[in-house]
Amino acid sequence: xxxxxxxxxxxxxxxxxxxxxxxxxxxxxxxxxxxxxxxxxxxxxxxxxxxxxxxxxxxxxxxxxxxxxxxxxxxxxxxxxxxxxxxxxxxxxxxxxxxxxxxxxxxxxxxxxxxxxxxxxxxxxxxxxxxxxxxxxxxxxxxxxxxxxxxxxxxxxxxxxxxxxxxxxxxxxxxxxxxxxxxxxxxxxxxxxxxxxxxxxxxxxxxxxxxxxxxxxxxxxxxxxxxxxxxxxxxxxxxxxxxxxxxxxxxxxxxxxxxxxxxxxxxxxxxxxxxxxxxxxxxxxxxxxxxxxxxxxxxxxxxxxxxxxxxxxxxxxxxxxxxxxxxxxxxxxxxxxxxxxxxxxxxxxxxxxxxxxxxxxxxxxxxxxxxxxxxxxxxxxxxxxxxxxxxxxxxxxxxxxxxxxxxxxxxxxxxxxxxxxxxxxxxxxxxxxxxxxxxxxxxxxxxxxx
Numbered sequence: 362x363x364x365x366x367x368x369x370x371x372x373x374x375x376x377x378x379x380x381x382x383x384x385x386x387x388x389x390x391x392x393x394x395x396x397x398x399x400x401x402x403x404x405x406x407x408x409x410x411x412x413x414x415x416x417x418x419x420x421x422x423x424x425x426x427x428x429x430x431x432x433x434x435x436x437x438x439x440x441x442x443x444x445x446x447x448x449x450x451x452x453x454x455x456x457x458x459x460x461x462x463x464x465x466x467x468x469x470x471x472x473x474x475x476x477x478x479x480x481x482x483x484x485x486x487x488x489x490x491x492x493x494x495x496x497x498x499x500x501x502x503x504x505x506x507x508x509x510x511x512x513x514x515x516x517x518x519x520x521x522x523x524x525x526x527x528x529x530x531x532x533x534x535x536x537x538x539x540x541x542x543x544x545x546x547x548x549x550x551x552x553x554x555x556x557x558x559x560x561x562x563x564x565x566x567x568x569x570x571x572x573x574x575x576x577x578x579x580x581x582x583x584x585x586x587x588x589x590x591x592x593x594x595x596x597x598x599x600x601x602x603x604x605x606x607x608x609x610x611x612x613x614x615x616x617x618x619x620x621x622x623x624x625x626x627x628x629x630x631x632x633x634x635x636x637x638x639x640x641x642x643x644x645x646x647x648x649x650x651x652x653x654x655x656x657x658x659x660x661x662x663x664x665x666x667x668x669x670x671x672x673x674x675x676x677x678x679x680x681x682x683x684x685x686x687x688x689x690x691x692x693x694x695x696x697x698x699x700x701x702x703x704x705x706x707x708x709x710x711x712x713x714x715x716x717x718x719x720x721x722x723x724x725x726x727x728x729x730x731x732x733x734x735x736x737x738x739x740x741x742x743x744x745x746x747x748x749x750x751x752x753x754x755x756x757x758x759x760x761x762x763x764x765x766x767x768x769x770x771x772x773x774x775x776x777x778x779x780x781x782x783x784x785x786x787x788x789x790x791x792x793x794x795x796x797x798x799x800x801x802x803x804x805x806x807x808x809x810x811x
Contacts, residue, residue, distance in 0.1 A: 382729055384413045387420060391705050391713060395720045412729045418442060418702055430677045435727055438701060439580065439680050440673040445664065446682075446701035448553040449482040449507040454667040474667075476660045476696045480555040482507070483527035490554055494521055501557040501605060508551070510700065511616035517557060517605040527552060557611075559602050560690040564640070566599040570613045570697060571634070571686045573774070575661050575746070576723055581674040582749035585665055586726055587658070589742045589778045590715050591634040594618070615708065631712070638775030649692065654774050657694045660686060662747055664696060679727050681719075718742055718780060725784065732788055740787060741780040744773045 382401040385408075386392055392415055396403065404411050415437045430436070444450050455477060462471035481490040483504075494502070504524065506514040518524065527550070561568045573591040578584045594613040604610055608617050618630055632640075641650045661684060683703025687695045705720070707713040722741030725733075738745050738752065745752045 382413065383408075383411045384415070385411045386415045387417045388415060388705055391707060391716045392720055395717060395724065398721070399724070413437075413724070413727070433729065434677055435679060435729055436677055437679060437681070439577075439675065439678045441671070442680060442701040443508075444668045444671055445699050447508050448480075448505055448698055449551055451664070451667070451696075451699060452477065452480045452482065452553060454671070455664070458663065458667040473659055474663050476663050476694075478556040478558060478695060480553055483524065483552045483554055487524075487528040490524070491521065497556075501559055501602060503555050503557040503611075505553050505555065505698075506551070507553055511704075512608065512612045512614040513616075514552075515608070515612060517611060519605065524554065527554075558687055558689055558695055561600065562688040562690050562692065563600055564595070567595050567597075568600045568611065568613065569593040569595045569632070571637075571657075571684075571688070571694075572703070573634070573657070573661075573684045573686060574703065574719055575665070575682050575684060576679065576726055576743060577665060577682065578679050578726060579674065579676075580665075580669050580672040583665060583669050583747055584745075584749070585661060585747040586740070586743040587661060587746040587774060588719055588722070589634075589744065589773050589776055590719065591774070592712075592715070593632040593634070593637045595630040595632070597630060615704075615706075631708070633711070633715075634775040635777065645692070653688070653692050653694065657686060657774060658746060660684070660694050660696050662751075664699060665747075679723075681723055718778070722780060722784075737787060739783060741784050742778045 382399070383404050384396050384401050385404055385406065386396060393403075396415075401413075412433055413435050418438055421436075421438050421440065421442075444454060455474060459471050459474040462468075462474055479493065481487075481493070483490065494500070499519070501517055501519055502524075503517050504515065516523075571591055571593055574588040576586040576588070578586065594615065595618075596610055596613050597618050598607065598610045600610060612618075613630075615630075638650060638654075641653070664684070680701060681703065683700035685697040685700070687697050689695065705716055707716055719742065722743055726740050726743055733740065
């Protein structure tokens with residue numbers, strides 16, 4: 362009876378001639394603006410008749426424990442998302458993937474799994490860390506809480522005595538030098554200690570990292586969409602390794618940088634990915650930048666492959682990940698962390714535009730209205746990067762790049778995002794009410810990457 366009542370209520374709600382999509386959302390501002398711009402209907406927390414639930418990870422267990430998901434329902438996280446987003450779990454999963462590649466005899470692929478700096482979990486791997494520390498006594502190390510974000514609890518050190526308190530296993534504590542930080546006292550004190558990248562690529566003498574977005578619609582088979590846009594986040598001070606205690610030099614998180622004296626709240630010390638790509642092309646040339654982008658693509662794929670076999674795949678789930686990537690002075694990308702709930706806060710009009718488009722295009726890919734064919738290579742600002750194997754787009758002179766193992770990958774990251782035109786093309790079949798046609802880039806990369 363409940364199912365019949367829900368179906369009757371659904372058929373009575375229409376928007377532009379189609380059944381109205383019903384949603385639940387745990388976030389305000391941009392995400393709610395996206396839902397409302399589509400004319401979709403919000404339902405309350407007690408109403409289980411919804412199509413899309415964009416929830417916080419903290420609500421995920423409750424959702425699964427108390428609700429049986431219907432075929433048409435989609436939820437914005439996989440159950441064990443933490444396998445990728447917790448720093449210590451990511452580290453262990455990448456190690457396991459590398460060992461698997463080595464045992465399989467794929468040495469080249471094993472080397473391509475080295476996408477993070479040397480890392481150890483504390484306190485469980487404290488003695489392994491000490492051995493590595495003594496082999497490189499001048500190295501700088503960065504300490505990160507395994508499950509926190511926004512730069513909380515992070516510090517740099519070159520002294521072993523700053524880390525000795527982590528050698529005590531199975532104990533929760535607040536290190537003495539963090540005693541004044543209330544965030545440091547929260548939760549289990551599991552840390553990841555990582556060799557600090559002391560030679561970051563600098564622009565204007567300042568360090569930056571990249572926030573890039575990947576959408577996973579399935580882990581079995583693995584299907585990954587990469588968003589063309591993203592941004593570089595700059596530190597507010599010139600880079601130096603002589604002041605490792607100054608987080609405004611070494612951490613680019615907005616939560617850290619907004620406390621700097623010269624922080625611009627409108628621009629947020631950011632460059633668009635397109636601006637960065639133009640800058641790098643002017644300085645290094647097309648071939649070098651295409652290689653860099655192909656190597657960034659490899660970071661996405663290897664990170665996701667490392668959790669593919671242990672992730673609980675569910676047809677109801679999708680996940681938008683925020684990847685933080687650092688480029689060193691040799692133009693090698695390094696994965697810093699993966700966020701399962703990337704920040705949707707905005708620092709200005711351009712940031713709002715990017716995140717609105719990102720979230721809107723995410724819903725287009727999720728496609729609860731059934732308007733796509735499932736064969737699309739591009740939807741809005743998303744390019745299909747991996748579909749149970751590398752995606753091979755129709756290649757123009759520079760639309761593909763040959764990377765290790767002879768694979769060809771799209772190099773559209775940082776290119777022009779003509780998403781509105783592309784969406785018109787992909788949704789125009791039958792007036793956008795039914796299944797669309799296969800979407801292919803209609804403009805050459807030589808043009809859109811200018």
